Amino acid sequence: MIQFKIVYRSKNKKLRKDGTAIIQIIAYQNRKRRYISTGLFVEPRYWSNRLNQVIDHPQAAEYNAEIKRQLNELEVFAFDWLRQHGAITLEELNHHLKYKDSKSFTEFWKYELEHDTRLQKGTKKKHQTALNYWIAFQKDVRFSELSFRLIRDFDTFLFGKGLHINTVYTHHKQVKKYINLAIRQDLLEPNKNPYLKFQVKTAPTERIVLSREEVAQLEAMTFTKENRHLDLVRDMFLFSCYTGLRFSDTCAIQYEDIDQDKEGMTLNIVAKKTTKQMLLPLYRLYERKPEAIIQKYKDEVMHERGPVFHKYTNQYFNRALKELAKLVGIQKPITSHVARHTFATHLASKVPIHILKAILQHSKIETTMVYLHLSSKLVNDALDGVDW
Template identity: 35%
Template structure:
């Protein structure tokens, strides 16, 4: 049985109150009725009771088209499902609802979401990858997946160079960006063949490891500061503390009173490395005749949650170290990382035990420790060359060679 359609005017008797009545479409099937609004309100003068439609021909045509939409839906539904009821019009009404626009996920949004979904990463790693994300957004506020091209990488590279970034820092930014592009590929958000890093080559340059010899470290230890140079003094002491313990800047900066263990033998340190997540225990009163313990006692706050080296951020301490380097007549390019390298080379000089150095610096790979061994070997070779060059001279006994007659 086919549905019968007809127009119904002012079924809810609204004309008396509002002056206009709603035009509806009545669908009749098997004794049941269902009404559909045309969203059209007309006055009594605009409605033709005899023809049961609007007097205006264009409005009447629009009403016929609305009935036609219902008829077409019924025909197609019957053809597909072989049956039809008034309740099936719910599918028609659902199709009329405006489709909510779903925002397409951009690459930058994907990067931001993935940063929050990697709790296994060390805090320091998350920080550096967040810096890369912020720098990318500074370069281009929103990067779509279709933007990930070789040209984008070139432009990003140029942007970083103009920002004054070192070539190795630029390479680090690219490694982070490449990681999240690879993650997008794993999530089927980007085709593997469209990875722009397939053709873009990362470039680095070798850097010299800066470390202090014992006499150079001694010159820094012997520096004296005025009361107005308290920041310089704290930067010097924080640097020396890491020369004695091998702590990274992030771990030294995070030190608080609650990480210091007070024993009968003196002060010890128990901490969890921010970068590796590994726990470590340092005998501060034993290392370098208790020098790191004396520094800790000098700055130890009363409250547990206060940083021992308060205010000594990486940027600040590295800036102050340039001044300290000039004062102590050491390498003017001195930076905080040199303290850890100084600890590694000094410990190997004293012990000759590469395994001990590896454990103390929490290196997961032996190759990370090898640079300290090579550095010490270079120092020893230079010393040997100097000794034997001074003690050797050309053989000269004053004689001359003569031929036989």
């Protein structure tokens, strides 16, 4: 357990130029200690070592109440942490105090973003972009300043930059993430979350989906010496069309992630975005076409270790997909996301919706339902073109 003690002039024996010295709280454990500033300074004649409090000072009552408040806050935090986790160290206390000292939500956001090793590169970039807009809106926001009015003004600021409504929604989403993180770390009271009163708006987006005929066009493509570099891009895109994998997961597949038995290949990975394990029987999908793509590259390298595909940047991959679409005559703006949309839409009419939800690793059934509606739309559009 951590012990706390109030001290005066403990670290610096010299007085400040105004003749005052600081009052501190020592947290100590196993001969280690941490000095915590109370932010209060008094002259030596106003401090009683025997009583551990300010005496004969014009603001003695106020100062002593503040010292007790801070000491009580530390003791309550230590007790709650001990009750929840069974033990507490000075390191946990330091982490708690890191933001208590500054009381800056912006600094909290900066620190958490910088030290979160779980975020993928693309996700971290989104969070940083939102943080950049937040700082441009107001350089430093303290926890006490988080309010409905502040968030509303931030919303107005974003729209003033000419951002699309869904881009504004994305930036609000990042702000909400770090506010909720601060609440979980007991840096902000849950009832002071400004988003309890502010509703962020979004607009429906069109999901681009390839028809079976368009997928067949990509499958039938042949390449010349000049555009041979597009062969791998095409195969990676088709692999996602057959499996529903996100672009980041397709890039990361290793030969070691593929289990082979008498029935065929099974992909065994941990999804980058959800960190959930995924077991995908490739031999059961699209007449074993995913297996054929894996085997194609396995035969080329003649080994069973290392990456199957290539770790392209999303920007390069999307530019290459535009080249592919132009070569084959597809008049749709194809991106890496289109492959996953295509898989989900085509499968929506073939399997129960909860099975599709599990394969896509959606957290909400409403997200999966979108693909059921898209599947129905594809059927209706196809029927519209029939000359009865």
